[in-house]
Amino acid sequence: MDLLNGFVALANFVLIPAIAYGSQLALGALGVTLIYGILRFSNFAHGDTMAVGTMFAVLTTWGLQAMGVSLGPLPTALLAIPIGILGATALVLLTDRYVYKFYRAQKAKPVILVIVSMGVMFIYNGLTRIIIGPDDYRFADGERFVISARTFRDMTGLEEGLALRTTQVITVVTAVIVVAALFWFLNKTRTGKSMRAFSDNEDLALLSGINPERVVLVTWLIVASLATVAGVLYGLDKSFKAFTYFQLLLPIFAAAIVGGLGNPLGAIAGGFVIAFSEVGITYAWKKVLVYLMPPALEPEGLVQILSTEYKFAVSFVILVIVLLFRPTGLFRGKSI
Amino acid sequence: MRTVLMFAAVAGLIIGTGFLQSWNSALLILNMGLISAVMALGVNLQWGLAGLFNVGVMGFVALGGLAVVLISMPPVGAAWQAGGGNILLGLVLGAATIVAAVLVWSRVSGKLRGWATAAVLLIGMVIYRMVLDPAVEAVEAVDPALAGYLGGLGLPVLLAWPVGGVLAAGAAYVIGKTALGLRSDYLAIATLGIAEIIIAILKNEDWMARGVKNVIGLPRPVPYEVDLQNDPAFVERAAGFGLDATTASTIYVKIEYGLLFAAVLIVLLVLSQLALNSPWGRMMRAIRDNETAARAMGKDVTGRHLQVFVLGSAICGVAGAMMTTLDGQLTPGSYQPLRYTFLIWVMVIVGGSGNNLGAVLGGFLIWFLWVQVEPMGQLLMTGITAGMADGSWLKDHLMDSVQHMRLLTMGLILLLVLRLNPRGLLPER
Numbered sequence: 001m002d003l004l005n006g007f008v009a010l011a012n013f014v015l016i017p018a019i020a021y022g023s024q025l026a027l028g029a030l031g032v033t034l035i036y037g038i039l040r041f042s043n044f045a046h047g048d049t050m051a052v053g054t055m056f057a058v059l060t061t062w063g064l065q066a067m068g069v070s071l072g073p074l075p076t077a078l079l080a081i082p083i084g085i086l087g088a089t090a091l092v093l094l095t096d097r098y099v100y101k102f103y104r105a106q107k108a109k110p111v112i113l114v115i116v117s118m119g120v121m122f123i124y125n126g127l128t129r130i131i132i133g134p135d136d137y138r139f140a141d142g143e144r145f146v147i148s149a150r151t152f153r154d155m156t157g158l159e160e161g162l163a164l165r166t167t168q169v170i171t172v173v174t175a176v177i178v179v180a181a182l183f184w185f186l187n188k189t190r191t192g193k194s195m196r197a198f199s200d201n202e203d204l205a206l207l208s209g210i211n212p213e214r215v216v217l218v219t220w221l222i223v224a225s226l227a228t229v230a231g232v233l234y235g236l237d238k239s240f241k242a243f244t245y246f247q248l249l250l251p252i253f254a255a256a257i258v259g260g261l262g263n264p265l266g267a268i269a270g271g272f273v274i275a276f277s278e279v280g281i282t283y284a285w286k287k288v289l290v291y292l293m294p295p296a297l298e299p300e301g302l303v304q305i306l307s308t309e310y311k312f313a314v315s316f317v318i319l320v321i322v323l324l325f326r327p328t329g330l331f332r333g334k335s336i
Numbered sequence: 337m338r339t340v341l342m343f344a345a346v347a348g349l350i351i352g353t354g355f356l357q358s359w360n361s362a363l364l365i366l367n368m369g370l371i372s373a374v375m376a377l378g379v380n381l382q383w384g385l386a387g388l389f390n391v392g393v394m395g396f397v398a399l400g401g402l403a404v405v406l407i408s409m410p411p412v413g414a415a416w417q418a419g420g421g422n423i424l425l426g427l428v429l430g431a432a433t434i435v436a437a438v439l440v441w442s443r444v445s446g447k448l449r450g451w452a453t454a455a456v457l458l459i460g461m462v463i464y465r466m467v468l469d470p471a472v473e474a475v476e477a478v479d480p481a482l483a484g485y486l487g488g489l490g491l492p493v494l495l496a497w498p499v500g501g502v503l504a505a506g507a508a509y510v511i512g513k514t515a516l517g518l519r520s521d522y523l524a525i526a527t528l529g530i531a532e533i534i535i536a537i538l539k540n541e542d543w544m545a546r547g548v549k550n551v552i553g554l555p556r557p558v559p560y561e562v563d564l565q566n567d568p569a570f571v572e573r574a575a576g577f578g579l580d581a582t583t584a585s586t587i588y589v590k591i592e593y594g595l596l597f598a599a600v601l602i603v604l605l606v607l608s609q610l611a612l613n614s615p616w617g618r619m620m621r622a623i624r625d626n627e628t629a630a631r632a633m634g635k636d637v638t639g640r641h642l643q644v645f646v647l648g649s650a651i652c653g654v655a656g657a658m659m660t661t662l663d664g665q666l667t668p669g670s671y672q673p674l675r676y677t678f679l680i681w682v683m684v685i686v687g688g689s690g691n692n693l694g695a696v697l698g699g700f701l702i703w704f705l706w707v708q709v710e711p712m713g714q715l716l717m718t719g720i721t722a723g724m725a726d727g728s729w730l731k732d733h734l735m736d737s738v739q740h741m742r743l744l745t746m747g748l749i750l751l752l753v754l755r756l757n758p759r760g761l762l763p764e765r
Binding site for chain 2: 041042102111112114115118119121122123125129130131134247250254257309310312313315316320327
């Protein structure tokens with residue numbers, strides 16, 4: 001019984017939150033890794049692209065809520081995602097047309113593009129703050145829990161409760177659908193194949209008649225959609241704040257690098273590695289250990305390795321370890 | 337000639353502020369401009385001379401600020417008695433753990449290696465937390481409203497400036513050692529991360545510098561305004577200039593700060609210029625322009641990069657210490673990456689990367705714009721919203737958003753300069 005209680009506590013506080021957070025990070029990291037594979041630079045504006053897309057979705061959600069539209073138990077924001085994607089895509093394509101295209105034509109060094117993306121980040125960040133404001137906004141509605149802690153306790157008779165929030169289930173389900181669609185697209189369709197060919201060897205792809213501008217266009221479309229979906233899911237799960245999205249840049253980049261930059265499969269694995277380490281290291285393990293250890297050995301402190309304020313340190317340390325021992329990442333991205 | 341004209345124009349802007357607004361605000365812009373120029377000089381050393389992309393300027397600046405507290409505040413005796421020794425012991429143990437883990441990793445081979453290293457790390461961590469945690473609690477319990485930290489060494493505050501540089505250099509060495517020699521973007525991400533972590537440490541480790549409770553009333557290298565106002569000789573001299581004692585004292589203090597900062601800037605500028613034109617500087621530029629060729633010539637590219645990265649970060653640390661001295665307080669909550677990292681980048685790129693004088697010019701110019709964009713934006717928005725009814729939500733929203741115009745303006749300036757004039761106002765020769 002104790003073992004079961006321990007496992008439920010573990011699932012409630014570590015496994016479920018980490019899986020949800022990992023899915024959000026994986027979607028974010030996929031965007032970063034695609035840009036890196038096709039356009040060949042680290043896009044520092046990605047966190048703020050997520051913020052812009054989410055902002056459009058939040059505004060639409062508020063509009064729908066004001067009109068009385070709702071999805072019943074599901075959050076209204078799901079209906080707003082397409083509008084968010086449209087907004088983010090429009091902005092990203094405009095940026096590409098007026099900013100990045102010039103440097104692509106010049107064949108500028110990647111580091112110049114990184115600096116340019118920094119300028120874009122400034123502008124997106126300013127736009128988000130001007131349009132919606134810099135504060136914390138909540139836009140989740142509908143049923144809060146699939147299973148609440150009390151229902152679970154009543155159902156099973158266990159001491160520990162297991163709360164499963166609607167947003168967590170939606171996050172995982174959406175992430176699975178999006179990732180499956182992305183991989184089907186990359187592996188089965190003609191455009192997807194041309195994207196992979198372009199990423200593998202630009203010159204050969206050009207020689208075989210692949211239109212580079214089309215590949216770039218499709219990439220931005222996919223990246224804007226992924227960023228918006230990731231941003232809306234994260235915002236539903238926690239809340240929407242422009243600065244938080246900027247700060248997500250570090251775990252997202254860590255996930256993409258850990259998995260191997262340019263490798264979509266790696267980005268997903270990296271997202272979960274980062275999420276599980278972050279949640280695991282900043283969680284106070286006492287609650288779980290109380291059930292698993294004999295009473296004599298019960299820990300006195302909280303058994304928390306790092307306080308939650310240092311969660312960025314976790315992504316950073318993992319990043320450093322990977323850079324030291326395996327700079328190409330777990331899945332052999334195209335680095336160095 | 338271009339250089340002289342450009343500097344004259346920026347000087348004109350600042351003097352114009354003096355005439356139109358007040359000499360106090362002009363001097364404030366000048367002082368922060370001097371500090372920004374030092375930061376820009378540090379970033380220019382890394383980017384302009386070596387092509388290294390450092391986006392962790394904020395972290396190094398904050399370390400400089402920490403140095404001011406650690407050096408100049410008087411020690412808190414009760415806190416030291418409560419747990420000062422144990423905190424130091426804990427930190428030494430923590431460092432020893434890492435050294436031991438590295439030793440185990442390099443000495444042991446075979447299957448045992450990973451497990452042995454992990455075991456050393458785990459045991460070390462447990463001992464470290466057992467020593468450190470109670471001590472930290474004891475220290476933070478000492479008079480939390482006023483102290484609750486160990487205090488500093490009580491040494492003269494000017495000493496903190498070089499120490500700030502040393503602290504920043506230490507952090508830069510660790511980062512450089514891991515991330516240099518890999519892709520250029522990796523350094524960017526690693527520095528971005530370390531800056532966030534340094535700020536997190538400053539915010540949460542209350543025993544060190546009181547965290548978000550802030551340390552205020554840092555000692556000053558210049559006299560206090562109140563003392564000047566009470567000094568009959570000073571009041572008499574001020575009257576000779578036709579100024580009242582209050583204005584004269586604030587201006588006098590700012591001028592003294594300005595002279596101190598200018599001295600630092602001139603020394604660093606001369607050193608950077610000498611470095612730029614020395615064989616070492618030529619080698620750095622050769623490495624920047626063609627790494628492969630430089631490596632083929634037998635240059636230790638990674639080693640040189642580490643050297644210049646540490647030097648540039650140290651300069652940022654000195655500037656951070658200067659800034660905290662000017663503010664008279666350390667407020668970890670006020671460190672924002674957009675203000676302390678990306679703004680410095682805009683300065684370097686607008687001024688002209690690779691040209692030290694350009695970086696200095698960019699520092700003054702962009703700081704001036706950063707200060708003045710808000711009133712300009714206010715004016716613009718007032719103009720736009722003039723036709724709208726008072727109290728309409730759109731008008732309120734637009735007026736609220738004025739404070740965020742800075743980000744947009746800085747982003748636009750950066751993109752426009754990169755596109756139209758990528759070599760900056762004062763191009764590299």
